[in-house]
Amino acid sequence: MPNLVIKSRAASRHPWRVPLASQRHAFYSFLISSVVIRGSGKGGMSFKILVMGLPGAGKTTLATALAPRLRAVHLNADEIRKNINKDLGFSPADRIEQARRIGWLCDQIAKAGCPVIADFICPTPEARAAFLEGGTAFIIWVDRIKSGRFADTNRLFAAPEHFDLRILAEGSPEYWCEQVIARLDMLPHYRERRAAAR
Numbered sequence: 001m002p003n004l005v006i007k008s009r010a011a012s013r014h015p016w017r018v019p020l021a022s023q024r025h026a027f028y029s030f031l032i033s034s035v036v037i038r039g040s041g042k043g044g045m046s047f048k049i050l051v052m053g054l055p056g057a058g059k060t061t062l063a064t065a066l067a068p069r070l071r072a073v074h075l076n077a078d079e080i081r082k083n084i085n086k087d088l089g090f091s092p093a094d095r096i097e098q099a100r101r102i103g104w105l106c107d108q109i110a111k112a113g114c115p116v117i118a119d120f121i122c123p124t125p126e127a128r129a130a131f132l133e134g135g136t137a138f139i140i141w142v143d144r145i146k147s148g149r150f151a152d153t154n155r156l157f158a159a160p161e162h163f164d165l166r167i168l169a170e171g172s173p174e175y176w177c178e179q180v181i182a183r184l185d186m187l188p189h190y191r192e193r194r195a196a197a198r
Helices: 024-038 059-070 077-083 092-111 125-131 151-156 173-184 188-197
Strands: 048-052 073-076 116-119 138-142 165-167
Touching: 048 059, 048 092, 048 125, 059 073, 059 116, 059 138, 059 173, 073 077, 073 092, 077 092, 092 116, 092 125, 138 173, 165 173
Parallel strands: 048 116, 048 138, 073 116, 138 165
Antiparallel strands: none
């Protein structure tokens, strides 16, 4: 699939910042209720989306805006680390393991018939391969900044060779949600699954 780069002239003056839930109970309640209510088993519209990029690029804000549009579960890496992967640090090996675990969790949710969005840095080819071990994903590269707030992450981060949508310019989360959905609508398997889920 060819890479698609979209630029917007409709710039937003407001930075993308949405507060994250901080309690274990809230995280699990959201995850379980999302799967039970939105999932529809074998006939459901299951797929996974990876929203990746440097810290502060706008990954979480985009994913937060996109999830209700797709009726998807949203998994944020910071929350996963805080509530599940407390044993992992930020070494290259631990980042790969973090990606593998998040990918596995996404696969389980997708198997239940529910779309799932994971947003995290996923900085290296090895981490991306680990995330994709259980199956392919629609990959969104949020490439809106040249460097993030962590010098070690900046040094480690390698631009992805393969992605489905690359976001370069400013624009509101709602605008980019429309671009993502338009791109998804171009994929035959997505259209088929959406039709089956109706």
